[in-house]
Amino acid sequence: MTSLATPSQPEPVNFYQARRGILSWLLTTDHKRIGILYLISILIFFFFAVSMAFMMRLELFSPGEQFISAETYNRILTLHGVAMIFLFIIPVIPSIFGNFFLPIMIGASDVAFPRLNLLSWYFYVTGALLALISVGLGGPDTGWTFYVPYSVDTQANVTVPLVAAVILGWSSILTGINFVTTVHRLRAPGMTWFRLPLFIWALYATAWTLIIATPVVGMTLVLVVLERLLGVGIFDPSRGGDPILFQHLFWIYSHPAVYIMVLPAMGVVSEVIPTFARKTIFGYKFIAFSSISIAGLGSLVWGHHMFVSGMGDFARVVFSFLTFLVAVPSGVKVFNWLATLYKASIKLDPPLVFALMFIFLFSIGGLSGLIQGSLATDVHVHDTSFIVAHFHYTMFGGAGVMFFAALHYWFPKMFGRLYRKDIALVAAAIFFIGFNTLYLPLGAAGLAGMPRRYADYLPEYTIYHRISTIGSWITISAILLMFGNLLHGLLRGKKAGENPWGGTTLEWMTTTPPPVENFEKTPVITGGPYQYPIEVPDE
Amino acid sequence: MHTEKCHKGHGAWPPLAMAGLIVLASCLPLLAHEENETNVDNERVQLTEKLGATVPLDLTFIDEQGKPAILKDRINKPTVLTLVYYRCPGICSPLLHELALVVDKCDLTPGVDYDLITISFDVREGTDLARNAGNAMRESLKNKTVTPETWRFMTGDAENIRKITDAVGFGFKPDKEDFVHPTVVIFLSKDGKITRYLNGLEFLPADMKMAVIDASQGRVRNFMHKLQRFCFRYDRDRRSYELQINRVILLGTLAFVAVFGAFLVVRGRIRPKK
Numbered sequence: 137m138t139s140l141a142t143p144s145q146p147e148p149v150n151f152y153q154a155r156r157g158i159l160s161w162l163l164t165t166d167h168k169r170i171g172i173l174y175l176i177s178i179l180i181f182f183f184f185a186v187s188m189a190f191m192m193r194l195e196l197f198s199p200g201e202q203f204i205s206a207e208t209y210n211r212i213l214t215l216h217g218v219a220m221i222f223l224f225i226i227p228v229i230p231s232i233f234g235n236f237f238l239p240i241m242i243g244a245s246d247v248a249f250p251r252l253n254l255l256s257w258y259f260y261v262t263g264a265l266l267a268l269i270s271v272g273l274g275g276p277d278t279g280w281t282f283y284v285p286y287s288v289d290t291q292a293n294v295t296v297p298l299v300a301a302v303i304l305g306w307s308s309i310l311t312g313i314n315f316v317t318t319v320h321r322l323r324a325p326g327m328t329w330f331r332l333p334l335f336i337w338a339l340y341a342t343a344w345t346l347i348i349a350t351p352v353v354g355m356t357l358v359l360v361v362l363e364r365l366l367g368v369g370i371f372d373p374s375r376g377g378d379p380i381l382f383q384h385l386f387w388i389y390s391h392p393a394v395y396i397m398v399l400p401a402m403g404v405v406s407e408v409i410p411t412f413a414r415k416t417i418f419g420y421k422f423i424a425f426s427s428i429s430i431a432g433l434g435s436l437v438w439g440h441h442m443f444v445s446g447m448g449d450f451a452r453v454v455f456s457f458l459t460f461l462v463a464v465p466s467g468v469k470v471f472n473w474l475a476t477l478y479k480a481s482i483k484l485d486p487p488l489v490f491a492l493m494f495i496f497l498f499s500i501g502g503l504s505g506l507i508q509g510s511l512a513t514d515v516h517v518h519d520t521s522f523i524v525a526h527f528h529y530t531m532f533g534g535a536g537v538m539f540f541a542a543l544h545y546w547f548p549k550m551f552g553r554l555y556r557k558d559i560a561l562v563a564a565a566i567f568f569i570g571f572n573t574l575y576l577p578l579g580a581a582g583l584a585g586m587p588r589r590y591a592d593y594l595p596e597y598t599i600y601h602r603i604s605t606i607g608s609w610i611t612i613s614a615i616l617l618m619f620g621n622l623l624h625g626l627l628r629g630k631k632a633g634e635n636p637w638g639g640t641t642l643e644w645m646t647t648t649p650p651p652v653e654n655f656e657k658t659p660v661i662t663g664g665p666y667q668y669p670i671e672v673p674d675e
Numbered sequence: 676m677h678t679e680k681c682h683k684g685h686g687a688w689p690p691l692a693m694a695g696l697i698v699l700a701s702c703l704p705l706l707a708h709e710e711n712e713t714n715v716d717n718e719r720v721q722l723t724e725k726l727g728a729t730v731p732l733d734l735t736f737i738d739e740q741g742k743p744a745i746l747k748d749r750i751n752k753p754t755v756l757t758l759v760y761y762r763c764p765g766i767c768s769p770l771l772h773e774l775a776l777v778v779d780k781c782d783l784t785p786g787v788d789y790d791l792i793t794i795s796f797d798v799r800e801g802t803d804l805a806r807n808a809g810n811a812m813r814e815s816l817k818n819k820t821v822t823p824e825t826w827r828f829m830t831g832d833a834e835n836i837r838k839i840t841d842a843v844g845f846g847f848k849p850d851k852e853d854f855v856h857p858t859v860v861i862f863l864s865k866d867g868k869i870t871r872y873l874n875g876l877e878f879l880p881a882d883m884k885m886a887v888i889d890a891s892q893g894r895v896r897n898f899m900h901k902l903q904r905f906c907f908r909y910d911r912d913r914r915s916y917e918l919q920i921n922r923v924i925l926l927g928t929l930a931f932v933a934v935f936g937a938f939l940v941v942r943g944r945i946r947p948k949k
Contacts, residue, residue, distance in 0.1 A: 313935070316935075316939070317939065320939045320944065321939070321942065321943070321944050321945045322944075322945055323944065325946070347931070347932070347935070348928055348932065351924075351927070351928065351931070352924050352928070355924060359920075370920065376913065376917070381920065381921070384921060385920070385921065385924070388921075388924075
């Protein structure tokens, strides 16, 4: 794709070696170090949220109260949701891999606003710590959606997590502004829009969604805080407010947030597939524009969360139609990925296995979404555990799985070490089994009438919950094995070369780990991002 | 034992229950009558909104100088209409004072942007009472440019009063020497079309401004007025204006995207140093 800087001899100092000491990390403006800071902090909160899920599943192993009261269950459920959504899935791919690789993949030496980038990490940590402090104060019990009027009336501590969510929103907005500006202004010579890697297109679309949608939820949550503290009456009907207005404002952000979570994941798929298929991506422009379409259409479908909340029939029909429409660009991506794999010389390494797993799981999630997008069927499955299964298939099976893919794909470049592929493949296989054992029964239980968010259930649902809980054990074991393997690779793994997978995008053209300025010499781009064949390195 | 108690109970209750039923039954017609009368009265004193209807402009009232005045000669711009009676010991005076306060606080100019007309619905009231009330209200204003031509106080005969009150849906009834009536401020376009009702005793200068802008029937003068019309919606049930927070957010978002987009376009791409 490029005429590239050949690393000079001796090998340049990488970004880990350039500066040392704790302050060199806490005050860094290097996008790669900020990416690593995000990785560490997001992983901490990911495991926190996983432990909440583990406790919930354990409680639900049998009907009746086991070891958690219903009130505590509500709080754990809320914390699981808040941590997974705001602290893990939304930031995970953009903040870790976007920060680390976006400048490198467009041939820049850093993001447009490096200090703003560090500030956004501090906002993230502040918001996350506030969320943790709220646990000490008893924790919220509203669910992650903070629906009024309950979130205004409840005696549980809701104000602190609301403030935390607003601060986290600021972190997202700053990251979005940084990414958009970087893509517009810092592309290397010759890096035209249609030579951008598809991961960058996905991040670009995500960043615009972050910028446009996040302020809405920020203002909405501030209004809930004001309602709690001052009784301003925006959402309280007794004061002339409208609780349905909250739902509109909340979902105006939070549905696009679904695409904020999944678009970067789709971007990673678009990187991984050509690399391991050793083939130019099929339908580059279609995939690029489908990212923009998903971001655009995804901003217009929030009403489908409110089909049973009280909405005019015309509005419901329009929202239902738009919901079906947004499946089109998602389908475009899937078919292009599959077409890329057709007659390719596929190398079934862990990142590709996760990418294929994504296509499978996300398709189940997406297709089950159409059941909810249909007005008639939505009434039956609304607020059942079918929804829980659906969004875990899209979110965890989508963004979560592609986080694992991205970590396995870019691990050698980020840390300069290799992990054991055989263990990673075993972990992926166990994860796949565990995931489906965990969520498929929840979908079936939902169709049989099991409500979501409940701490207890009728005895006839026992079998679904038992299988699901066993699935959670398998899933968590797989995650522990996966991260154990990566940790072992980090500490004891073999040294990675510049391009262990045979990738064609710019990050594989620089030294491993990259130097502070990313490249010895600014690269000049002369072709598209996925130009195969290239020489494949030996194992 | 149980059976015996029940039996005993049965024996004591029927006469009492019968007596109770008889008393209740004899009261029913009375209750029904009371209820009917209350309903009729409530219907008569309630305000029946007639948004979009036109007030007959050929009605004639008597102005403060005792001269007959035809409405079409007096309504030539958005007009704030209040229906009161000047001797009212109750809510008419607070209504007019609230209106005067809002006229002072609203940044539209009476006489230029709108006029005000107050009409007494008490046929017994004459020019003197109208003039006294008009002078008192105009003097209470901080804005001393409001003249008897800008805020007119009128009286009328039974026929014209009935026509105007029917036209705007203003139901009232005599109560000994006084009246039971609603309190409302009505906004008319220059063609006499009813465009808005605001609750009389409690409204804001912003409500007044929005209602006058609406009464100008879309011919808003400047960008800020257009913006205000976009951000506020008239709530017919509450008879007041409500902030459309979703529209405010939409405008804020579009403004930010425009500024940010302009920044990206104007600043362009940074060429790396060689």
